[in-house]
Amino acid sequence: VGHCPPFGENVTYAALSEIVKAQIGILDTDDDATARSRLDTALRAMTGAQEAARLADALGPLVGLPATGLSPDETESAWRRFLLAMASAAPTVLVFEDMHWAEDKMLRLVEMLGNLGEGFPLLVVATARPELRERRPDWTSAVTGTVSLSLGPMHDEHIATLCSLMVGQAVFPDESMAPLVELAGGNPLYAHEFVRMLVERGELRPIGEHWTLSDPNRAPMPQTVQAVIANRLDLLEQADRAVLQAAAVVGTQFWPGAVAAALGIGVDLVSRSLQRLQQRDLVAEHPTSVMAGQLEYGFRHVLVRDVCYQRLPRTERVSRHQRTADWLEQVVENRSSDLWEVLANHRWAAHEITRTLGMDPTAYAAPARAALHQAARRAYALFALDAAAASVDRALSIKLEEDPALDLLAAELKLFRDGDTFLNEGGILHLTELATKLVQIKDLNGAARAFTLLGMAAWARADRAAALSYLDEAVARYESMPESLEQAEALLELARVHMMNFETTPAIAAAEAAADIGNRLALAEVHANARITSATARCLVGDPEGTAELAAVTDHCRENRLVSHRRAIQNLAWACLEEGDLERHDRLLAEHSTELAGGLKLGTSFSREAQKAYWAGDWAGQLAAIRATMRRPTAEWDPHPILTAAWIRELRGESTSDEVIENVLRSARQSGFHRPLRSATANAALCRAVQGRFGEAESLLSELDADWRATIALPSAEWVSAAAHAAHLLGRKATKQVSALLELAPRKTPWLEAAMATVQGDHQTATMLYERIGDLSDRALSQAWAARVGELDATGLAELRAFANRNNAAGLLA
Numbered sequence: 048v049g050h051c052p053p054f055g056e057n058v059t060y061a062a063l064s065e066i067v068k069a070q071i072g073i074l075d076t077d078d079d080a081t082a083r084s085r086l087d088t089a090l091r092a093m094t095g096a097q098e099a100a101r102l103a104d105a106l107g108p109l110v111g112l113p114a115t116g117l118s119p120d121e122t123e124s125a126w127r128r129f130l131l132a133m134a135s136a137a138p139t140v141l142v143f144e145d146m147h148w149a150e151d152k153m154l155r156l157v158e159m160l161g162n163l164g165e166g167f168p169l170l171v172v173a174t175a176r177p178e179l180r181e182r183r184p185d186w187t188s189a190v191t192g193t194v195s196l197s198l199g200p201m202h203d204e205h206i207a208t209l210c211s212l213m214v215g216q217a218v219f220p221d222e223s224m225a226p227l228v229e230l231a232g233g234n235p236l237y238a239h240e241f242v243r244m245l246v247e248r249g250e251l252r253p254i255g256e257h258w259t260l261s262d263p264n265r266a267p268m269p270q271t272v273q274a275v276i277a278n279r280l281d282l283l284e285q286a287d288r289a290v291l292q293a294a295a296v297v298g299t300q301f302w303p304g305a306v307a308a309a310l311g312i313g314v315d316l317v318s319r320s321l322q323r324l325q326q327r328d329l330v331a332e333h334p335t336s337v338m339a340g341q342l343e344y345g346f347r348h349v350l351v352r353d354v355c356y357q358r359l360p361r362t363e364r365v366s367r368h369q370r371t372a373d374w375l376e377q378v379v380e381n382r383s384s385d386l387w388e389v390l391a392n393h394r395w396a397a398h399e400i401t402r403t404l405g406m407d408p409t410a411y412a413a414p415a416r417a418a419l420h421q422a423a424r425r426a427y428a429l430f431a432l433d434a435a436a437a438s439v440d441r442a443l444s445i446k447l448e449e450d451p452a453l454d455l456l457a458a459e460l461k462l463f464r465d466g467d468t469f470l471n472e473g474g475i476l477h478l479t480e481l482a483t484k485l486v487q488i489k490d491l492n493g494a495a496r497a498f499t500l501l502g503m504a505a506w507a508r509a510d511r512a513a514a515l516s517y518l519d520e521a522v523a524r525y526e527s528m529p530e531s532l533e534q535a536e537a538l539l540e541l542a543r544v545h546m547m548n549f550e551t552t553p554a555i556a557a558a559e560a561a562a563d564i565g566n567r568l569a570l571a572e573v574h575a576n577a578r579i580t581s582a583t584a585r586c587l588v589g590d591p592e593g594t595a596e597l598a599a600v601t602d603h604c605r606e607n608r609l610v611s612h613r614r615a616i617q618n619l620a621w622a623c624l625e626e627g628d629l630e631r632h633d634r635l636l637a638e639h640s641t642e643l644a645g646g647l648k649l650g651t652s653f654s655r656e657a658q659k660a661y662w663a664g665d666w667a668g669q670l671a672a673i674r675a676t677m678r679r680p681t682a683e684w685d686p687h688p689i690l691t692a693a694w695i696r697e698l699r700g701e702s703t704s705d706e707v708i709e710n711v712l713r714s715a716r717q718s719g720f721h722r723p724l725r726s727a728t729a730n731a732a733l734c735r736a737v738q739g740r741f742g743e744a745e746s747l748l749s750e751l752d753a754d755w756r757a758t759i760a761l762p763s764a765e766w767v768s769a770a771a772h773a774a775h776l777l778g779r780k781a782t783k784q785v786s787a788l789l790e791l792a793p794r795k796t797p798w799l800e801a802a803m804a805t806v807q808g809d810h811q812t813a814t815m816l817y818e819r820i821g822d823l824s825d826r827a828l829s830q831a832w833a834a835r836v837g838e839l840d841a842t843g844l845a846e847l848r849a850f851a852n853r854n855n856a857a858g859l860l861a
Contacts, residue, residue, distance in 0.1 A: 048065070048066070048069075048142040048144065049061070049062030049063055049064070049065040049066040049141075049142070049143050049144065050062055050065060050144045050145055050299065050300075051143070051144065051145045051146055051147075051148040051149040051153065052145075052148060052298070052299060053145075053148050053299070053349065058385050058388040058389060059150070059152075059385070059388060059425065059426045059429050059431040059434045060109060060152070060153055060156075060385075060429055060431070061385060062143045062144070062146075062149065062153060063109060063126065063153065063156065064109045064110065064385045065337075066130075066141060067106055067109050067110060067126075067129070068109075068110050068337060069335065070089070070133060071085055071086055071089040071090075071106075071110065072085050072089065073085050073086065073110045073111075073337075074336075074337050074338060074339045075111070075337045075338055075378060075379070075386055076337075076338050076339040076340075076341075076378055077111075077339070078380075079111075079112060079113075082110055082111060082112055083103075083107075083112060086103055086106060086107070086110060086112070087099065087103055090102050090103055090106075090129075093129075093132045093133070093136055094132055097607060098128075098608075100571075101125060101571075101607065101608055101609075102125050102128065102129050102132075104125070104571075105121065105122045105124075105125030105126060105129075106125065106126065106129060108122075108425070108428040108429050109126070109385075109429070111379075111385065111386075113428070119430035120610070120613070121608070121609070121610035122429070122430060123156060123159075124608070125608075126156065127156070127159060127160055127163055130160060130169075131160075131163065131164065131167055131169070133169075134164065134167040134168055134169035135167065137168075138168035138169075138170075139167075139168065139169050139170070140169075140170045140171075140172065141160075141169070141170070141171050141172070142172045142173075142174070143157055143171070143172070143173045143174070144173075144174050145174065145175065145176075145349075146173045146174065146175040146179055147175040147176040147178045147179040147182070150431070150433075150434065152431055154183060154186055157171065157173055157187075158186060158187055158190060161187060161190040161192075161193060162190050162191070165191060165192065173187075177197075199233075200232065200233025200234065201231075201233050201234075201235050201238075202233070203228045203233075206227075206228045206231045206233065206235065206238050207224050207227075207228055209235055209238055209239070210224065210227055210228075210238055210242050211224075213239065213242050213243075214242070214246070214251075214253070227241065227242065227245075234272065236272050236348060236350070237272045237275060240272055240275040240276055240279060241269075241275050243279060243327070243328060244275055244278050244279045244282070247279060247282045247327070248278075248282060272350055273350060273353070273354050276350060276351055276354040277354055277358065279327075279329070280354065280355065280358065283324075283327075284323075286316070286320060287320045287323055287324055289310060290306055290310065290317055290320035290321065290324065291320075291324055291329060291330070291355050292355045292356070292358065292359045292367075293306045293309040293310045293367055294306050294321075294330070294344070294346075294352075294355070295346075295352045295353075295355035295356040295359065296309055296356065296359070296364060296367035296368055296371055296393075297309060297371050298389060299345060299346060299349060299352060300333070300343055300344070300345045301343070301344055301345070302336065302338050302341040302342065302343055302344070303317045303318045303321060303341060303342060303344075304338070304341050304374065305371055305374050305375070306321075308370050308371060308373065308374035309366075309367040309370045309371045309374070310367075310370075311370065318342075321342075321344055325344075328347055329346070329347055329351055330344045330345065330346055330347060330351075331344065331345055331346075331347055332344055333345055338378070361400050361404060362404065364396070364397075364400055365397050365400050365401050365411075366397075368393040368394070368396045368397040368400070369393070369394070369397040369411065369414075371393050372390050372393035372394045372397070372414065372418065375389060375390040375393065376390060376418075385425065387418065387421045387422045387425045388422040388425060388426065388438075390418050390421075390422070391415070391418035391419045391421065391422035391438060393418075394411065394414050394415035394417075394418040394419070395415050395418070395419060395441055397411045397415065398411040398412060398415040398445065412445050412446065412447050413447060415442075415445055416442045416445045416447055416450065416453070419438045419439070419441050419442035419445075420438075420439075420442055420450075420452075420453050420456070422438045423435045423436075423438035423439045423442065423456060423460075424456065426438060427456070427460065432460055432463065432464050433464075435456075435460055436457075436460050436461075436464065439453065439456060439457045439460060440457075443457060449484075451481055451484040451485050451488060451490065451493065452485070452490060452493050454481055455478075455481050455485065455493055455496065455497055455500075458474065458477055458478050458481060458500070459496075459500055461474060462474060462478075462500060462503075462504065466504075466507065469504075470504060470507070470508060474504065475501065475504050475505070475508075478497060478500055478501050478504065479501060481497050482494055482497035482498055482501060485497055491524060491527065491528055492528060492531075492533070494524060495521045495524035495525050495528070495533065495534075495537065496521075496533055498517045498518070498520045498521035498524065498537075499517070499518065499521040499533065499536060499537040499540060501513070501517040502514045502515075502516075502517035502518035502521060502537070502540055502541070502544070503540055505517060506540065506543065506544055506547075509714070509715075509718040509720055509723055510717075510718060510719070511544065511548060511718055511719030511720045512719045514540075514544045515541070515544055518537060518540050518541040518544060519541065521537040521541075522534075522537050522538055522541055522557075525537055530564050530567060530568060531564075531568075532568070532570060532573070534564060535561045535564040535565055535568075535570060535573040536561075536573075538557050538558070538560050538561035538564070539557075539558065539561045539573065539576050539577065539580065541557045542554045542555075542556075542557035542558040542561065542577070542580045542581075542584075543580055545557060545584070546558075546580050546583055546584040546587065547720060547722060548719075548720050548721055548722070548758075549584075549587050549588055549721055549722075549758050549760040550584075550758075551584045551585065551587070551588050554580060554581070554584040555580075555581045555584055555585075558576075558577040558578075558580040558581045558584075559577065559581070561573055561576070561577045562574050562577035562578070565577065571607065571609060572609055572610055572611050575600060575603065575604050575607075575609050575611040575615070576611045576614065578596070578600040578603075579597065579600055579604075579611060579614055579615050579618055581596070582594075582596035582597040582599075582600055582618075583597060583618045583621075583622075586618075586622050586625070586761070587760050587761060588759075588760045588761065588793060589760065589761040589792065589793030589794050590793075591794065593622075594619075594622045594626070597615070597618055597619050597622055598619060600615055601615040601616060601619045616635055616636070617636075619635060620632045620635040620636050623635065624764060625761060625763060625764055625796060625798070626796055626797070627764075627796055627797025627798055627819075627820045629662060629820055629821040629822070630821065633659075636655075656668075656672035657669045657672035657673045657688045657691075658688070660672055661688075661691065661822075661824050662821060662822050662823060662824065663823060664823030664824050664826075664827060664850060664853075664854070665854075666695050666699070666824070666854040666855075666856065667854065667855075669688075669691070669692070669695070670692055670695065670696070672688075673688045673689060673691075673692045686711045686712075686714070686715050686723050686726045686727035686730065687726035687727070687729075687730050687765045687766060687769070689707070689711050690708065690711055690726075690727060690730035690731050690733075690734055691730055691769070693707065693708055693730070693731075693734040694730065694733045694734040694737045694769075695854075695856070697734060697737045697738055697858060698737060698856045698857075698858030698859055699854065699855050699856050699857070699858065700855075700857055700858065703734070708731055708734060711727055711731070712727050712728070712731055714727075715727035715728070721754055721757075721758055721760070722763070722765075724750075724751075724754055725751055725754060725755065725763065725765075725766045726763070726765045726766045728747045728748070728750045728751040728754070728766075729747075729748075729751055729765075729766035729767070729769040729770040729773065730766065730769045731747050732744045732745075732747035732748045732751070732769070732770065732773040733769045733770075733772050733773040733776075735747065735773075736772075736773045736776040736777055737776065737858065741776075741777055744773055744776075744777055744781075745777055745780075745781060747773075748770065748773060748774065748777070748781055748784060748785065749784070751766075751770060751788070752784055752785075752788050755788050755791070756788075756791070759791050759792070759793065760793075761792065761793065761794075761796065762789060762792050762796065762798060762799050762802070763798075764798045767789070767798050767799060767802045768798060768801065768802055768805075768817075768822075768825045768828075770785050770788075770802065771785055771789075771801075771802035771803070771805035771806050771813075772805060772825075772828055772832075773785075774786075774805075774806050775805055775806060775808075775832055782806040782807070782808075785802075785806050786803065786806045786807065789802060789803050789806070797816055797819065797820050798820070800816055801813045801816035801817050801820070801825070801829075804816060805829060805832070808836075810829045810830070810832045810833035810836070810838060810839075811833060811838060813825075813829040813832075814826055814829040814830055814833065814843070817829055823850070827846075827847060827850045827851075827859060828859075830843050830844075830846065830847040830850075831847060831859045831860070834847055834860075847859060847860070848860065
C-alpha cells in the first residue's frame with residue numbers, strides 16, 4: 048500500500064517509494080550500506096543477477112540511495128519491471144491511496160503499469176476523491192480491463208447498519224436511530240464521527256440491550272464533519288489533545304519519537320496518549336513501521352488531522368515544525384531519503400509561518416534553505432524536474448546571502464527542463480558567473496560541474512572553441528578529486544565534441560578514460576556511452592568496422608536494458624543513413640520511438656520531420672518543419688535544412704533574403720566544427736547556383752574543398768548531393784573540383800556514388816541511385832538535369848512534371 052501525501056506536503060513518488068520500501072524491508076533509519084544490502088538481496092531473490100543490478104540502480108533513489116545517472120524513461124521502465132516481477136513471483140495487489148493528491152508523473156506511472164500488467168496476476172487499486180476526475184477526466188480510460196467505481200451517498204439503511212456496528216451487538220431503537228441517520232445525510236464519515244462524539248459526551252449510552260439518545264430533540268447538530276471532529280477534540284484530556292495536535296504537525300503518518308520531539312516531552316508519555324487516542328478511534332497503529340524501534344501511527348482520516356492542525360495556534364506550529372525537522376534530520380543524516388522532502392516541508396513551514404506572522408524568520412532561514420536544497424536534489428535524482436525546481440524556487444525565495452551551489456542546481460534544472468529558453472535568456476552568461484564564484488569559494492566539485500554544463504551548452508550551440516575550453520577545464524579540475532560519475536560525464540562530453548569534429552584520436556582517448564572510470568566504479572552506462580562514442584568516431588571517418596562496433600554496442604545496450612540504448616539507436620540509425628539505407632534508418636527510429644523520447648540530455652535540433660519530408664519529396668512539408676527549426680537556439684547545428692529551404696524556394700519562384708543565407712554561413716564558420724561548415728557551404732553553393740550567382744557559388748565550393756582536404760571524413764548525405772548538384776549547374780571546372788574532392792573519400796557510399804554520377808554527367812545513374820536510396824527530392828533534381836540535356840525519356844519527364852506541379856516548383860522544368 049502506498050499513500051500520496053496532501054498538496055503542500057508532496058514527496059516525489061511517495062506512494063511508490065512506500066511500496067518499494069515495504070516490499071524490500073528497507074527502513075528510513077537504515078544507513079546506506081544496510082539499505083543497499085537489503086535491496087540487492089531482495090532483487091537477487093526476485094530476478095537474475097544482471098536484471099537485479101539494473102533494477103537496483105533505478106530503485107536506489109526511491110529508497111534513499113544515490114542516483115546513478117539513468118534517464119527518466121529507463122528509470123520508470125525499471126520501476127514497472129520491479130512491480131511486475133513482484134506479480135510474477137506471487138499474485139500481487141498494489142494499492143495507491145489518495146491519488147487525487149498525486150503528481151502527474153505518479154498518475155502516468157500507475158496508468159502505464161495498468162497497461163503493461165495484462166497477463167500478470169496483478170491487481171492495481173487506486174483510490175481518489177472526485178477531484179481527480181475533474182483534473183484528469185481521461186485518466187486510465189485507455190487501460191484495458193479498468194473498472195471505475197464511484198461511491199455516492201450511503202443509503203439510510205446502510206448508515207443505520209454502520210451506526211449499529213459501531214456500538215457492538217446492542218440494539219439501536221428506531222426512535223434513537225432516526226435523528227442520527229437524518230444528520231448523517233448519507234456521509235459515513237459524518238455518521239462515524241457523530242456517533243463517537245455522542246458516545247464520548249455520554250449523550251448516546253447503552254441501557255440494557257439498547258442504545259438510547261438521552262434527548263434526541265436537544266442533540267447538538269454540527270453542520271460539517273469538521274465541526275463534529277472539533278467537538279470530539281474538545282472532549283479529550285488536555286495532554287491527549289496536545290499529543291494529537293503535535294502528531295498533526297508531524298504528518299499523516301507519525302512516530303512517538305517525532306511527536307515527543309515536537310512537544311519536548313518524554314516518549315513514554317506520548318506512547319500512553321497514543322494508546323488512549325487509538326481506543327477513541329482517532330488514530331490507528333500501522334502494522335509495520337519505516338523507523339526501526341518506533342511504532343508507526345496514522346490518523347483514522349485526513350480530516351481528523353486537518354482539524355487538529357487548524358486548531359493549533361500558528362505560533363505553536365512554528366516550534367512544532369522546527370522540532371519535528373530536527374528529529375527527522377537526525378534520522379536521515381546524509382542519506383538521500385524521501386524524508387528530506389518531508390523535512391524540507393517542516394523547515395519551510397516554520398519559516399513561512401514566522402514570516403507571515405510578521406516575526407523575524409532569520410533563525411529558520413538557513414535550515415529551511417539547506418533542507419529545500421537537499422529535497423531538490425532528491426527529486427532531481429528521480430527526474431522529477433518540476434518538483435525539484437519547485438523546491439529550488441522556494442529555497443531561492445528565502446532572503447539569505449547567495450548560495451552558488453544552489454544557484455548551480457537551479458541553472459542545471461533550467462538547462463534540462465527547457466534548454467532553448469535557457470540558451471535564449473542568458474543562461475550561458477549566468478553559468479559562467481556561477482563557475483567563477485564556485486572557483487572563488489573553492490567549491491571544487493561545483494566548479495567542475497559548472498564547467499561541464501557550460502561545455503554541454505556550448506556544444507549544443509555548435510561553439511567548438513568554447514565547448515573544448517570548458518570541458519578541458521572541467522576534466523582538469525576533476526583530476527584532483529576522487530573518481531566520480533560527474534568526472535566520467537565530463538570526459539564523455541569532451542569525447543563527443545572531438546567526435547563531432549572528426550577528431551578520432553582525442554575522441555577515443557577521452558572515451559576510453561571515461562570507460563576506465565566506469566569500469567572501476569561499476570557504471571555500466573558510462574562504459575556503454577564510451578563505446579558508442581568511439582564507434583561513432585570511427586564511422587565518421589569512414590572506418591567500416593566502426594559500424595559493426597556500433598551495431599554490437601546497440602545490441603549490448605538493448606540486452607542489458609541500458610538507457611544508452613537510446614543514444615546507440617540514434618547513432619546506428621545515422622550510420623545507416625550515411626550508408627544509404629534509409630529503410631533501416633527509419634525502422635530503427637520507428638521501432639524505438641518511445642525510447643527516443645524524454646531524457647535529460649540537452650540535444651541539438653536536427654529536424655527529423657524536415658528530413659523525412661525532403662526524402663519523401665514533400666517540399667511544402669519540409670518548409671513548414673524548417674520554419675520551426677530556424678527558431679531554435681541550437682539551429683547552428685542544422686544549416687542544411689535552412690539552406691535547403693532557400694534553394695527550394697528559388698525553384699518554387701519564391702526567395703530567401705541574403706541576410707538569412709549569410710547569417711547561416713557566418714554561424715557555421717564561427718562554430719569551429721567541420722560538419723556545419725560543410726553543410727552550409729555546399730547547400731549555399733547550390734542556392735547561389737540556382738539563383739545564377741555563379742561566382743559566389745564557385746567561391747563556396749572552393750571553401751568546401753579547402754575544409755574537406757584539411758580533415759577528410761565520410762562524405763555526409765547532408766551536403767554531398769548538394770555539392771554535386773551545384774557543381775553540375777556551374778559547369779566543367781566545378782565538376783572537376785568536386786569530383787577530385789569525392790575521390791579523396793575513405794570509401795564509397797551510395798550517396799557518394801550518386802554524387803559522383805551527377806558531376807560526371809551520368810544523370811540516369813544518379814536518378815537510379817537516389818531512387819534506390821529512397822531520396823525522391825534528389826532523384827527529381829537528377830531528372831531535371833537529365834531533362835535539360837535531353838536525356839530524360841517520356842516516362843521520366845511525366846514523373847518530373849508531376850513532382851514539379853505537386854511542389855509548385857516550376858524551376859525544375861526550366
